[in-house]
Amino acid sequence: MAEGVVAAAARVAEEEGLEEVAEVVVWIGELQQVDHGILEFALDQLRTPIMSGARFLLEPIPARLRCRACGEEWRFSPDDLDEDVSEAIHFVPEMAHVHLKCPGCGSPDFEVTEGRGVWLASIKGVKRDV
Amino acid sequence: MSDPRLEVIGRRLAGVREVVAVSSGKGGVGKSMIATVLALALRRRGLRVGLLDLDFTSPSTHIILGVEGLQPEEEKGIIPPMAHGLRYMSIVYYAIDRPAPLRGADISNAIIELMAITRWGELDCLVIDMPPGISDATLDTIRLIRGIRFMLVTTPSRVAFETVRKLLTLLRELEVPVIGVVENMVLRPSTYVRDQVEGMGAPYLGAIGFDQGLEEALGSVERLMETEFAVDVGRLASSSGLKAP
Numbered sequence: 001m002a003e004g005v006v007a008a009a010a011r012v013a014e015e016e017g018l019e020e021v022a023e024v025v026v027w028i029g030e031l032q033q034v035d036h037g038i039l040e041f042a043l044d045q046l047r048t049p050i051m052s053g054a055r056f057l058l059e060p061i062p063a064r065l066r067c068r069a070c071g072e073e074w075r076f077s078p079d080d081l082d083e084d085v086s087e088a089i090h091f092v093p094e095m096a097h098v099h100l101k102c103p104g105c106g107s108p109d110f111e112v113t114e115g116r117g118v119w120l121a122s123i124k125g126v127k128r129d130v
Numbered sequence: 131m132s133d134p135r136l137e138v139i140g141r142r143l144a145g146v147r148e149v150v151a152v153s154s155g156k157g158g159v160g161k162s163m164i165a166t167v168l169a170l171a172l173r174r175r176g177l178r179v180g181l182l183d184l185d186f187t188s189p190s191t192h193i194i195l196g197v198e199g200l201q202p203e204e205e206k207g208i209i210p211p212m213a214h215g216l217r218y219m220s221i222v223y224y225a226i227d228r229p230a231p232l233r234g235a236d237i238s239n240a241i242i243e244l245m246a247i248t249r250w251g252e253l254d255c256l257v258i259d260m261p262p263g264i265s266d267a268t269l270d271t272i273r274l275i276r277g278i279r280f281m282l283v284t285t286p287s288r289v290a291f292e293t294v295r296k297l298l299t300l301l302r303e304l305e306v307p308v309i310g311v312v313e314n315m316v317l318r319p320s321t322y323v324r325d326q327v328e329g330m331g332a333p334y335l336g337a338i339g340f341d342q343g344l345e346e347a348l349g350s351v352e353r354l355m356e357t358e359f360a361v362d363v364g365r366l367a368s369s370s371g372l373k374a375p
Contacts, residue, residue, distance in 0.1 A: 011137065
């Protein structure tokens with residue numbers, strides 16, 4: 001995951017003509033239950049020279065779900081999940097449809113309206129002189 | 131906004147020399163059997179082989195292989211466990227024998243996720259058991275896996291072949307390489323499928339007879355590889371040009 005974030009940041013920095021990256025904002029959807037400390041450590045280990053002084057800001061995004069069958073909306077909470085289920089959703093968030101049900105009607109046919117996975121949200125830095 | 135998963139899929143496949151998608155327009159033509167036995171046949175020829183079951187809603191390669199109790203290792207991603215000499219990845223590790231009622235966008239997301247986290251290492255060939263049809267999985271594998279080649283499976287029935295014709299036409303239009311078409315479950319000699327395939331300028335890889343002993347061999351790789359079906363698939367592996375480097 002960290003490898004992907006750093007690669008995406010490097011690509012965007014190149015596309016935007018940055019010679020130095022100052023800040024990388026990463027949205028972390030709660031559904032994926034990412035350990036922020038581990039991700040921060042990995043990002044720090046993998047940062048490229050252009051990101052040597054960059055701050056990685058990890059912003060948690062609450063996972064919200066909406067039932068397609070009955071319209072119920074609710075927020076995902078990993079607290080009551082078995083370890084196996086929690087791990088399955090961590091690796092492949094779509095496994096939520098396998099292991100979770102709408103609290104209103106019991107349907108697995110719901111959508112994750114927010115907070116599914118990890119996104120590179122924005123990047124700031126110093127542009128190269130043209 | 132940028133999706134970090136798309137950045138790493140190419141790196142995850144960097145050590146894989148060849149990716150073969152075993153695909154069809156319809157279900158029930160024997161894709162999973164052919165994909166699994168093809169992977170085992172290539173392994174027995176000394177190739178380093180992976181098998182990826184991308185049929186998320188109806189996975190079945192684990193039943194064919196008789197795989198139980200395996201789990202991937204987590205190490206900077208996921209390392210697929212070995213099953214009968216194959217690096218083996220399936221959604222069953224995470225669905226845990228429950229139904230997976232996934233809509234198209236969810237299937238697409240799950241494919242991207244699995245491709246982004248799975249570390250295949252060094253492989254001569256990765257065989258993909260595709261779900262039937264020409265929707266998300268087909269479009270995503272074409273989009274995500276550079277150099278992927280397709281092996282198409284049909285039965286002698288025109289009902290099955292007409293769906294394969296559409297798949298073949300789509301792959302042609304997208305300039306995706308096609309290894310050829312396999313005719314499975316053949317009960318009596320006929321040149322219909324061969325004529326149609328060759329008429330479209332595609333290789334006809336051969337016929338596989340309907341093997342009544344196959345069902346009883348499910349779950350036992352040793353018995354499976356002794357079937358007439360496995361002999362036919364082995365022949366097909368030779369004619370498809372898949373070989374050790």
